Amino acid sequence: MDFSSKLLENAVYEMSQLPGIGKRTALRLVLHLLKRPNEQTSKLTNALQVLRNDIKFCSNCHNISDTATCEICASPRRDKSLVCVVEDIRDVMAIENTSQYNGLYHVLGGKISPMEGVGPQDLNINSLVKKVKLGEVKELIFALSSTMEGDTTNFYIYKQLEGLQVRTSTIARGIAVGDELEYADEVTLGRSIVNRIPFENSLKAN
Amino acid sequence: MDFSSKLLENAVYEMSQLPGIGKRTALRLVLHLLKRPNEQTSKLTNALQVLRNDIKFCSNCHNISDTATCEICASPRRDKSLVCVVEDIRDVMAIENTSQYNGLYHVLGGKISPMEGVGPQDLNINSLVKKVKLGEVKELIFALSSTMEGDTTNFYIYKQLEGLQVRTSTIARGIAVGDELEYADEVTLGRSIVNRIPFENSLKAN
The missing domain is CATH 3.40.1360.10 (Dna Topoisomerase Vi A Subunit; Chain: A, domain 2)
Structure with a gap:
């Protein structure tokens, strides 16, 4: 793509480094920010930067x-x-x-x-x-x-x-709640039969 | 969604304000940034902030x-x-x-x-x-x-x-280069016949 602005090109490049965001989508996102008030961009960049700098991972569970x-x-x-x-x-x-x-x-x-x-x-x-x-x-x-x-x-x-x-x-692996048996794959259906549970247990959840 | 971190929640919220980015996608993007070195986030936020602050629109053509x-x-x-x-x-x-x-x-x-x-x-x-x-x-x-x-x-x-x-x-509106006539919509095909061009002209482009 031929950008008339180095600043734009750079912003689009950095945005397109995110997973699943191609050049075109990145351009759309960046141009959207340009159309919005300055503060929307500041809020986004601040939130990301503060998160990246200050986030911790739990010493016990790594959450x-x-x-x-x-x-x-x-x-x-x-x-x-x-x-x-x-x-x-x-x-x-x-x-x-x-x-x-x-x-x-x-x-x-x-x-x-x-x-x-x-x-x-x-x-x-x-x-x-x-x-x-x-x-x-x-x-x-x-x-x-x-x-x-x-x-x-x-x-x-x-x-x-x-x-x-x-x-x-x-x-437990099995048929998802609300799913039709006929559309389930054989492995899942097979497992859900082998690992069947007492009927009373199925009444407990929810 | 239930976030265990206010910082994360805020970053996801701001990310999901972008067009076409839902909460789940926003979370995926933000967690991706957390997995990467600190500098990738700084580069992204700087590029966006500099663009938003310094970008100009051409006084003649508004590009x-x-x-x-x-x-x-x-x-x-x-x-x-x-x-x-x-x-x-x-x-x-x-x-x-x-x-x-x-x-x-x-x-x-x-x-x-x-x-x-x-x-x-x-x-x-x-x-x-x-x-x-x-x-x-x-x-x-x-x-x-x-x-x-x-x-x-x-x-x-x-x-x-x-x-x-x-x-x-x-x-000009017409059939796209490389497209098959039979799959074109009637309006486009109709216009491309009404607005037909001298054959020699079609040799000029490319």
Whole structure:
């Protein structure tokens, strides 16, 4: 693209470094900011800069936090014997939104993926094992995505925990609530039959 | 969404004010910045802030520019008797990319749209009429989008120019290069037949 302004070109370039934002979209976003009052741009840039400079990660669960220990880990009403292992911060938010979980979290920061050069040492696995060794945790719930990488990560952590007194579980896989059976894939449908639950349990949730 | 951090919530909110960016996308973009080195965020926020503070609009054609008069208007190699009327800055870029146009531009900043509360006084129409009255412009090329609003804007400007010595033209509408006739809509195909051009002319471009 031929920009008549170096400033514009630079802003579009930086914007297009964000994932899923191509040059055209970046241009549209930047021109939108130019049409708006100056303060909208200041608000955006300040919010991003303050976040980047001041954000902390919880020393216990590695969740994003404004303080050294996140709200969830600090809360006295949370069950500290239950730890849900997730890939990233968005998964914490997703589970929190269900209002069905009352334990703590442990954010790994990704999953083991040799293809992308992510090994166990790049993830927050050591701190998880340490936490379990302290003996306070009774159950680990694996809530990683059910891909090859997710399964590998689950298994790696499982192996690290050998000999330790801790129960492990994974979240249930099955047909989504509201979905039609006939459109479900065979693997999911198969798992949901093998791992069927007592009918009374299905009445508990919601 | 339930954010564990006010800073994050604020950054996501500001990001989601951009057009086409919902809360989820905003969160993905912001978390991406958090994963990257601090300097990527600084570069982005600086580029946006500098652009917003220092950008100028060309006093002649209203195109975006780093200087008081844009490169195109300042160029001695441009044909100053030819002015192409466009909606916004992106149209200038699109036409410049074709390398087929050697005249100047006039950026209206939108089109007349009563539905969106945009009247003629909100657009750079007066400065265009003034420019034509100075007598240097020999031809105006209307290159607005062929919608109701675009046609209204064309016609309004055309009326304002009554009695002035200036030729007016619009860009050709027709089947796109490389497109199959059978898939073209009737209006476009109809126009491309009515406004057919001498065969020799079609050999000139490219």
